[in-house]
Amino acid sequence: MSTGSEREPERPVSTPPSGQRVWQTDMLTDLFQDPLDGGYTDAARARRERGPLASSTRRTRRGFTVVVCVVIGVLLAVAYLQVIARAPARATTRVELIKDINRRTADTDKLDQRAESLQDEVNGLRERELSDTAISQLRELEAATGVRKVTGDGVVVTLSDGPNASSERLARILDLDLQLVTNALWAAGAEAISVNGRRLTSVTPIRTAGSAILIGNAHIIGPYEVAAIGPSDLADDFNDSATADTYRKLRDDKRLELGFDVDEKDDLELPAAVMPRLQFAHVPQPSPSPSGTPTPSTSPSGGGK
Missing domain, CATH: 3.30.70.1880 (Protein of unknown function DUF881)
Structure with a gap:
């Protein structure tokens, strides 16, 4: 058995006709004795020959890092100052919007009250012209439809x-x-x-x-x-x-x-609802034919009135 410092004897792989023996290195033995790839060895040798990294290169890299950090810091400071500078304007705009909303809401409430008052006035004028039976029926219909x-x-x-x-x-x-x-x-x-x-x-x-x-x-x-x-x-x-x-x-x-x-x-x-805007359907009128005879309407019978 061989030790770590000894190499396994080479073994013959074939015997040529001339009588000489050709020897080939055992691949597994070579792998265990030299596990490091040769490229790493070459790189280490080149680093030793070139020497340590030049101090000027280190200074250049350090200076570039400092410049980048300074630029980022300046950008962050400018962004922060812009946010602070715009805050009063945003607050003022928000206050004005709230005031405008409240003002418009108050105007809408006044208009609603005015519409309700006018609707009560219309109801009174209408009931003045109707009989008691018609008034009773009208009130029931208005209550059911929500306009009273x-x-x-x-x-x-x-x-x-x-x-x-x-x-x-x-x-x-x-x-x-x-x-x-x-x-x-x-x-x-x-x-x-x-x-x-x-x-x-x-x-x-x-x-x-x-x-x-x-x-x-x-x-x-x-x-x-x-x-x-x-x-x-x-x-x-x-x-x-x-x-x-x-x-x-x-x-x-x-x-x-x-x-x-x-x-x-x-x-x-x-409360009564604001009088809705009612929509009415109309039966289309028959269009005249070239001979002057009206053409019957194509709408289905029993259409809207």
Whole structure:
């Protein structure tokens, strides 16, 4: 057995016809005796011959690093100064926008009150010209369609965002939530419904515009109060609905904790809705044929009036 300093004897691999023996190095023995690739040895030899890295090169690299750090620092300082300089302008703009929103909201409320006053005046003038029977029928129709103020006993359902609404979307009240609650109240027998004082009619949409909830064209904010007037068992029927059960579970969910409360109320007063703009369909008139005979209309029979 050979030691680490001794080399294994070479072994003959073939005997040529001339009688001489040809010897070949054992590959495994050579691998264990010289495990380092020759390229590493050549690189080390070249480094010894070239000597250590020149001090001028080191200074150049160090100087380049310093320049890069200085440039980055200057850029960060300029960006910070620009942010600080623009902060007062942004704050001023925000304050002005808030003032403008409040001013326009106040103007809208005044216009709503003016429209309600004019509507009451129109109702009074109209009833002056009608008989008692016609007035009674008219009032019932207006109350049912939402264009007349109504009072009565009912229920108020209050919805509000959960404490994690800023980070958890499911903890926010959306237009869909108000739609589900109002539909459940209609199904439970509600005769009139308002959301945050905005009366619902058959043509009043509950929708989202950006992050705001709109009732018709009016922007509302939470907490959201859905008031409904109806029969004496309205609250019980609503509480037994699947919608109420769902929102009770969302209220009890520790991750969401949506606000949900149902209260029975006496003598609720729901305002009249602004008179909606009604749309009417018209039957198209038959167009004359070249011979002068009117061509029958192609619209189906029983069209709109």
